[in-house]
Structures are given as structure tokens and as C-alpha cells.
Amino acid sequence: MYVYIDGEVKKAGEARLSVFDHGFMYGLGLFETFRVYNGHPFLLNAHMERLEAGAEELGIVFRYERETVEAEIQQLLDANGLQNAYVRYNVSAGPGDLGIQTTPYLEPVIVIYMKPLPAAGAEPMQKDALWLRLRRNSPEGRERMKSHHYMNNWLAKQEIKDRPDVEGIFVNGEGYAAEGIVSNIFWRKRDTLYTPAVGTGILNGITRQFVIQLAHENDYIVEEGYFLPKNIEAAEEMFVTNSIQEIAAVRALGDHYFPSYSAARLLHSRYQKEREKK
Numbered sequence: 669m670y671v672y673i674d675g676e677v678k679k680a681g682e683a684r685l686s687v688f689d690h691g692f693m694y695g696l697g698l699f700e701t702f703r704v705y706n707g708h709p710f711l712l713n714a715h716m717e718r719l720e721a722g723a724e725e726l727g728i729v730f731r732y733e734r735e736t737v738e739a740e741i742q743q744l745l746d747a748n749g750l751q752n753a754y755v756r757y758n759v760s761a762g763p764g765d766l767g768i769q770t771t772p773y774l775e776p777v778i779v780i781y782m783k784p785l786p787a788a789g790a791e792p793m794q795k796d797a798l799w800l801r802l803r804r805n806s807p808e809g810r811e812r813m814k815s816h817h818y819m820n821n822w823l824a825k826q827e828i829k830d831r832p833d834v835e836g837i838f839v840n841g842e843g844y845a846a847e848g849i850v851s852n853i854f855w856r857k858r859d860t861l862y863t864p865a866v867g868t869g870i871l872n873g874i875t876r877q878f879v880i881q882l883a884h885e886n887d888y889i890v891e892e893g894y895f896l897p898k899n900i901e902a903a904e905e906m907f908v909t910n911s912i913q914e915i916a917a918v919r920a921l922g923d924h925y926f927p928s929y930s931a932a933r934l935l936h937s938r939y940q941k942e943r944e945k946k
């Protein structure tokens with residue numbers, strides 16, 4: 669595979685980053701993961717605007733211009749011979765000195781990774797979910813960023829092991845349901861969808877935000893709040909969302925089986941209609 673780094677497309681094994689890059693030394697880097705459907709990067713503006721806002725908070729000088737980013741992605745799709753892809757767009761702070769820096773990072777390094785994905789299916793994926801013993805850590809700053817700090821998620825994944833059909837679900841330090849290892853969570857009782865508030869320490873997923881919008885358009889009530897595990901276990905349905913897996917219906921959370929997946933199905937069919945547009 670090829671990657672894009674600092675304006676050039678290179679063979680994956682030939683791309684190089686400085687050992688003084690503060691993305692490596694201090695975790696000062698951000699990324700977005702999204703899907704390309706038939707050449708179309710889905711929800712690109714929303715992803716890149718989140719990245720731009722995070723960069724501003726970290727003093728990383730990065731301006732999003734849609735045309736530039738589209739061209740970078742297209743260049744890499746062409747090099748890799750892909751039309752459908754898993755894309756990771758990374759902005760690393762760039763080189764600095766030894767020691768914590770307080771001045772802006774003027775030369776961030778952009779790295780784009782890509783891998784093939786099969787064409788998206790017409791039905792939502794199905795998964796199982798398990799409560800994690802490990803607690804969700806609290807965000808480093810005001811709100812969780814999609815940053816290079818993924819150790820809490822990594823440790824959680826070791827608990828679940830390599831089981832692609834299982835998502836681990838975090839409870840935060842205060843005992844409230846939070847999010848999946850790489851996803852946001854929703855559950856339904858009658859016509860109301862519930863999802864943890866951003867204040868629980870979750871990543872405010874781009875898919876989460878889009879699904880909330882679709883849910884409103886389809887007459888669901890959406891409540892964001894502070895909920896206990898037992899609230900989810902009393903639900904009729906649960907699903908998880910992220911930019912790669914879209915909306916995945918949860919069959920069971922531990923030994924609690926959900927009898928329905930009607931909202932996941934309906935929202936997924938609406939999502940599908942938008943995949944090559946937004």
C-alpha cells in the first residue's frame with residue numbers, strides 16, 4: 669500500500685517521520701477516520717472541521733480546504749487503485765525541541781493512511797457487546813479529542829481480544845455508561861433513543877452526530893444524558909456507531925439479549941441513502 673506524507677505519495681515502508689515530532693514525543697497529533705464510498709469521502713467537512721478545531725486547541729497550525737484534502741485523498745486512492753476505502757487522515761504536530769513547547773506548531777506533518785474495504789452492505793452489521801472492567805479515562809482537555817492518546821482504548825481492546833464481532837463498552841469513573849472502544853452507543857425504548865452525553869467523557873463521534881440528526885428527521889426523540897448500565901439493559905434495542913462500521917445492531921450486551929433492531933435498521937437505510945452524497 670501507499671501512504672501520503674507531507675505532500676508526497678510513498679510506499680508505506682518508505683515514509684519517514686522525525687524522532688523529534690511532538691506527535692510521537694508528546695502525543696500531540698489528531699486524526700480522523702472515515703470511509704470513501706465509490707470515490708466519495710463521506711461527511712468529509714464534519715470530520716475535517718473537528719480536526720481543524722482540535723488542531724487550533726493544540727496550537728497546531730492546520731487549515732482545512734476541501735479541494736486540497738479531496739485532491740490528497742484522490743491521489744492516494746489512485747496510487748492504491750481503490751474506490752472504496754478506510755481512510756485515516758492524521759495531523760501530527762511536527763518537529764520541536766526536547767521539552768514541552770508553548771509556541772504554535774507551524775510545520776505539522778500530514779499523513780494519510782488507507783486500506784481497502786468491501787463495498788458497504790444494505791443491512792446493518794450485527795455485533796455483540798460486553799461491559800469492560802477497565803474504566804473510560806477522562807479527557808485530557810475540555811472535551812475528548814480524536815488524538816494520538818489511545819492507550820485507554822488499547823488496554824480495553826486487550827480485555828476483549830481480537831474479536832471483530834464484539835465491541836467492549838466503557839463505563840466512566842463515575843459509573844455512567846460512556847462509549848465503545850471505537851464507537852458511540854445508542855439504545856431505544858419505545859420511540860426514544862438514548863445516548864450518553866458528551867460530558868461523560870466520550871468522543872462526540874461524527875457518526876453519532878449524524879445519526880442524531882437522522883433520528884430527529886425520522887420522528888425519534890433523542891435524549892443525551894447520564895445513564896447507568898442497568899438503563900441500557902432495560903432497553904428494547906441497542907446499536908453502536910462509527911464512521912467505518914456505520915450503524916451496527918447489538919444482538920446482546922453480556923447475557924442481555926435485545927429483542928429488536930428496528931431503529932438500527934431504519935436509520936441504517938437512511939444513512940445508506942446519504943453515503944455517496946454528503
Ligand SMILES: C=C(O[C@@H]1C=C(C(=O)O)C=C[C@H]1N)C(=O)O
Nearest residue numbers: 700701702756850910911912913
Ligand atoms: C481508532 C481508529 O478509528 C476508529 C476505528 C474504527 C474501527 O476500527 O472500526 C472506526 C472508526 C474510527 N473512529 C483508527 O485507528 O482508525
Ligand SMILES: Cc1ncc(COP(=O)(O)O)c(C=O)c1O
Nearest residue numbers: 850851852871873874875910911
Ligand atoms: C472512542 C471512540 N468513540 C467513538 C468513535 C466514533 O467516532 P466517529 O463516528 O467519528 O467515527 C470512535 C472512532 O474512533 C472512537 O474511537
